[in-house]
Amino acid sequence: xxxxxxxxxxxxxxxxxxxxxxxxxxxxxxxxxxxxxxxxxxxxxxxxxxxxxxxxxxxxxxxxxxxxxxxxxxxxxxxxxxxxxxxxxxxxxxxxxxxxxxxxxxxxxxxxxxxxxxxxxxxxxxxxxxxxxxxxxxxxxxxxxxxxxxxxxxxxxxxxxxxxxxxxxxxxxxxxxxxxxxxxxxxxxxxxxxxxxxxxxxxxxxxxxxx
Amino acid sequence: xxxxxxxxxxxxxxxxxxxxxxxxxxxxxxxxxxxxxxxxxxxxxxxxxxxxxxxxxxxxxxxxxxxxxxxxxxxxxxxxxxxxxxxxxxxxxxxxxxxxxxxxxxxxxxxxxxxxxxxxxxxxxxxxxxxxxxxxxxxxxxxxxxxxxxxxxxxxxxxxxxxxxxxxxxxxxxxxxxxxxxxxxxxxxxxxxxxxxxxxxxxxxxxxxxx
Numbered sequence: 001x002x003x004x005x006x007x008x009x010x011x012x013x014x015x016x017x018x019x020x021x022x023x024x025x026x027x028x029x030x031x032x033x034x035x036x037x038x039x040x041x042x043x044x045x046x047x048x049x050x051x052x053x054x055x056x057x058x059x060x061x062x063x064x065x066x067x068x069x070x071x072x073x074x075x076x077x078x079x080x081x082x083x084x085x086x087x088x089x090x091x092x093x094x095x096x097x098x099x100x101x102x103x104x105x106x107x108x109x110x111x112x113x114x115x116x117x118x119x120x121x122x123x124x125x126x127x128x129x130x131x132x133x134x135x136x137x138x139x140x141x142x143x144x145x146x147x148x149x150x151x152x153x154x155x156x157x158x159x160x161x162x163x164x165x166x167x168x169x170x171x172x173x174x175x176x177x178x179x180x181x182x183x184x185x186x187x188x189x190x191x192x193x194x195x196x197x198x199x200x201x202x203x204x205x206x207x208x209x210x211x
Numbered sequence: 212x213x214x215x216x217x218x219x220x221x222x223x224x225x226x227x228x229x230x231x232x233x234x235x236x237x238x239x240x241x242x243x244x245x246x247x248x249x250x251x252x253x254x255x256x257x258x259x260x261x262x263x264x265x266x267x268x269x270x271x272x273x274x275x276x277x278x279x280x281x282x283x284x285x286x287x288x289x290x291x292x293x294x295x296x297x298x299x300x301x302x303x304x305x306x307x308x309x310x311x312x313x314x315x316x317x318x319x320x321x322x323x324x325x326x327x328x329x330x331x332x333x334x335x336x337x338x339x340x341x342x343x344x345x346x347x348x349x350x351x352x353x354x355x356x357x358x359x360x361x362x363x364x365x366x367x368x369x370x371x372x373x374x375x376x377x378x379x380x381x382x383x384x385x386x387x388x389x390x391x392x393x394x395x396x397x398x399x400x401x402x403x404x405x406x407x408x409x410x411x412x413x414x415x416x417x418x419x420x421x422x
């Protein structure tokens with residue numbers, strides 16, 4: 001059995017990725033509220049913070065999420081994932097390669113990777129990724145460098161791999177229904193929860209519309 | 212015996228920190244030439260590169276340095292140090308805390324930290340740092356956020372700790388003699404070698420003036 005298959009099964013249904021443009025205290029409130037509404041997994045994404053600040057935020061999120069048994073995934077910085085004992089790490093195509101990450105993390109740490117075509121998705125699976133994030137499925141403003149998926153590509157990728165797939169990019173209450181019954185393990189959102197006036201209600205509504 | 216004391220003894224005498232504003236191929240030539248001239252240890256410092264690029268550069272440097280038995284130190288990114296099996300990692304005061312780094316790296320990996328006062332230096336030693344980088348000893352243009360040390364501070368720090376100390380910041384052929392016989396394990400340079408027309412000769416001259 002492949003070593004990465006030991007990574008525990010995750011509930012990817014409603015995957016919240018944090019918005020690094022939001023102030024810290026507000027961020028923690030949003031996460032707490034989102035989880036109350038049904039968020040099943042949380043990724044801390046920091047694109048500008050120094051290591052220490054990133055680590056401090058990860059520690060606080062871990063202290064909020066661990067008692068609730070909600071997995072914390074760290075974006076990009078494998079060292080910070082190791083330092084806080086996160087459930088997983090998520091890398092992009094410009095970050096440390098998946099095969100390298102797999103070598104330096106414990107067998108039970110989940111490794112996820114962003115993909116936008118079949119080739120990247122197959123390679124991710126080969127290299128031991130536990131899940132892929134596929135996107136952008138819709139236009140987004142949360143991630144400036146995200147390109148929109150080619151038409152039909154979401155289905156092609158899902159058909160090409162066996163590991164769980166999560167859709168990401170511009171997913172909102174208005175369009176989430178389009179992702180229902182497509183073979184996705186979950187949907188990943190940023191602003192649909194982070195910019196909501198009621199993150200708990202938005203999480204509940206998103207989950208209800210997706211399932 | 213403290214676990215970090217197991218980290219192997221390094222030769223810190225002429226410690227080259229790479230300049231991330233220099234093109235890759237030129238960088239490797241500078242490092243090769245510097246080592247020929249007497250550089251004893253090399254730190255790869257990347258402040259803007261994505262994880263993948265940083266990793267690729269680290270791998271190439273490791274392939275150059277390892278056969279020559281010259282230790283490679285990775286700046287900030289502990290995960291990249293782990294990924295390439297670097298001899299060590301160097302963190303700043305805004306990076307992952309030293310005590311945290313110590314926990315996620317093997318016992319024989321060297322951990323260094325930048326300090327600029329006695330309190331930081333003592334804490335670094337307590338937390339398992341193998342060496343400290345003290346600076347800036349002179350005004351520098353290589354690191355925009357580097358503050359000049361207070362007068363007498365270099366001596367105070369060296370007297371306060373037992374681990375090796377390396378001076379950094381604006382060290383050039385013209386001023387390196389001022390650092391001789393101060394109890395330093397070595398001197399760390401960026402532009403004195405990287406911006407030299409003859410890095411090999413500059414390294415040789417620097418070492419001769421320091422020793």
